[in-house]
Amino acid sequence: MVKTKVIAFAGCILLLASCSPSFSWNRIVADGSRTGVKPVTIANASEALGSVEDGVYTAPSQRVFENGATPKVAADLIEVQPQMRDLKQIVGYAPRAMESHRPQSELSNFTVDTIMEGVEAVTGRKVDVGITNFGGIRCDVPQGEVLKDDFVSMFPFKNYLCYVKLSGRRLREIYTAMVENRSLQVLGGVELVVSGDKIESITIGGEPLDDERSYGLATIDFLLKTGDNLHLGDDALEVVVSDTLIIDYILPKIVEMGKRGEAIEYHLDNRIVIK
Numbered sequence: 001m002v003k004t005k006v007i008a009f010a011g012c013i014l015l016l017a018s019c020s021p022s023f024s025w026n027r028i029v030a031d032g033s034r035t036g037v038k039p040v041t042i043a044n045a046s047e048a049l050g051s052v053e054d055g056v057y058t059a060p061s062q063r064v065f066e067n068g069a070t071p072k073v074a075a076d077l078i079e080v081q082p083q084m085r086d087l088k089q090i091v092g093y094a095p096r097a098m099e100s101h102r103p104q105s106e107l108s109n110f111t112v113d114t115i116m117e118g119v120e121a122v123t124g125r126k127v128d129v130g131i132t133n134f135g136g137i138r139c140d141v142p143q144g145e146v147l148k149d150d151f152v153s154m155f156p157f158k159n160y161l162c163y164v165k166l167s168g169r170r171l172r173e174i175y176t177a178m179v180e181n182r183s184l185q186v187l188g189g190v191e192l193v194v195s196g197d198k199i200e201s202i203t204i205g206g207e208p209l210d211d212e213r214s215y216g217l218a219t220i221d222f223l224l225k226t227g228d229n230l231h232l233g234d235d236a237l238e239v240v241v242s243d244t245l246i247i248d249y250i251l252p253k254i255v256e257m258g259k260r261g262e263a264i265e266y267h268l269d270n271r272i273v274i275k
Helices: 045-049 070-079 081-088 106-123 148-154 168-180 246-259
Strands: 004-009 012-017 051-053 056-058 090-094 129-132 144-147 160-167 186-188 190-195 198-204 214-220 238-245 272-274
Touching (some): 051 070, 070 081, 106 186, 106 214, 106 238, 106 246, 148 246, 186 190, 238 246
Parallel strands (some): 190 272
Antiparallel strands (some): 004 012, 160 238
8 A cells, every 4th residue: 555645735736655756758859740840050040940920920830829838939939049059050960860878879888988088188097997877968969960059958967077096896886786776877998798687797908807906987076976876986096076077078079070070970889788
């Protein structure tokens, strides 16, 4: 039996239950199928969003909205476009969409590998492995033209690049807790073979993880303590928190890739093998 408690507050009734809440949602692709609205770039705002005249919104599909919140929302969205011009710059091209998902994906692999590269660059420390969280990657890379806004929206939090020096024993504890709790996060620099809720092997730099040596971990400051219950800074031999935000390292990298004509794409590998 689930115990419940009813609380009346400001004309609302809240039903509190002792069971854990669960949530579900559906993802709807913004492909213009309903109204013709498309992602906005610097050059196509009016074509992509439609127009509002005398309180009536005409969508790009020529569907007309006269009542409700839609005309007001559309008017506000159209009005702010000049202030958003910088975010609407095209910074690159992706030959296919990249999503972030467990146990690994092209986008999450790209993210953690870039964090490892960035931490080495800004701290001067040698990095062996990387860990970040799936929750910190807030949207996907679309197929086709990629906007600055796509990456700013992807990493909206003020997360700073960090270096953490850990013993091999402590690093093993971190990986083991993730597997036992079925909460694997974004991993780099490691080959982790998992069977059920047990780890079969951990390989770093082509060698088995050595409990007696130390390793350089690249991560973000959010995960040093209680973020996602990882506690990556616990029992650290050294911690260096840089003044570089993750977006301030990743975005220039994407811009330079675009200037060189390099596609925004990445790869899967054997960093996580689930048996």
